[in-house]
Amino acid sequence: MTRLARSTLIALVLVLAPFAQRQAHATTIYKCTDAKGTVTLQNDTPCKPGEKQEVRTIGALPTAPAPAERAVEVKAPSGPPPNAHFELVRGPVTESLPVSQIPLADRKPPPPLFECKVWDLTTYLSEADTPQERCVPLATVGLNGGGGAGEACEIRRDTCTALTGEALCTAWQRRVDEANFRMTYAAPADKDARKAEYERQRAALVDSTCR
Incomplete structure (x- = not known):
């Protein structure tokens, strides 16, 4: 194991150690x-206004004794822990949306x-x-009972539910x-397309009954 890998592993352990003492509570990174x-x-602290925010939720963990304290100072890596999967979510709101020019009586609900x-x-x-x-990966078994016999997957469809009322406004x-x-x-090449979207x-939110 390289020195960088050991530092990354130790830093990840230090980040997740407090979670091991909690039970029946989800923790958000x-x-x-x-x-x-x-x-x-x-840990459990949202990003500052104006920062891009992504989260990873860790479910309930079994109770475990706290690791013994060590007089070792470890500098956490600048990037996320290895194999961490984050989801981009709504971060702190820093801007005020413009006022719609459409009278409230003439506005319609936002698009579905x-x-x-x-x-x-x-x-x-x-x-x-x-x-x-x-395509959800499936485990494969070789003729000798071991793995690595090839690749296989199962096709699954996402399940989608239409939002209504206040939930629809919050989602928009x-x-x-x-x-x-x-x-x-x-990226500069995608800037115009992202701005248009x-x-x-x-506009769909501002000119709706949600505002």
């Missing part, structure tokens, strides 16, 4: 990226929005009511915030 691209990891769940229990918002198909606010993040941190979604 926030991955924050500022305007300069600096990445930090925070669906909350879809993937086979691994992650969720996302979609304007399409057609669930995506995903989250969708607009996420579009703003994607526009802010987009953000402005489209923002």
Whole structure:
């Protein structure tokens, strides 16, 4: 194991150690990226306003004794722990949406929005009511009983539920915030497309009965 790998492993243990003492409570790790691209990891503390925010939720963990204290100072790596999977979510709101020029009496509900769940229990918002198909990897067994006999997968479809009422308005606010993040941190080649998508979604929310 290289020195960098050992440092990364120790840092990950230190980050997750407090979680081992909790039982029946989920813990959230926030991955924050500022305007300069600096990445930090925070336990149960949302990112600062203006930062890109991604989260990873760790479910209930069994009770375990706290690790023995060691007089070793470890510098955490600048990036996320290895094999960590984060989901981009709505971060702290820093801007005020413009006031609609359409009278309230003439406004309509926002376009339909669906909350879809993937086979691994992650969720996302979609304007399409057609669930995506995903190829879920399956374990394969060789003739000698070992693994590595090839690759196989099972086709599964996401399950999507239409949102209504206050849930629909909240989801649209989250969708607009996420579009703003994607526009802010987009590569130069994607900047115009991200901006157009953000402005489209923002107009759909501003001119709706949600505002």
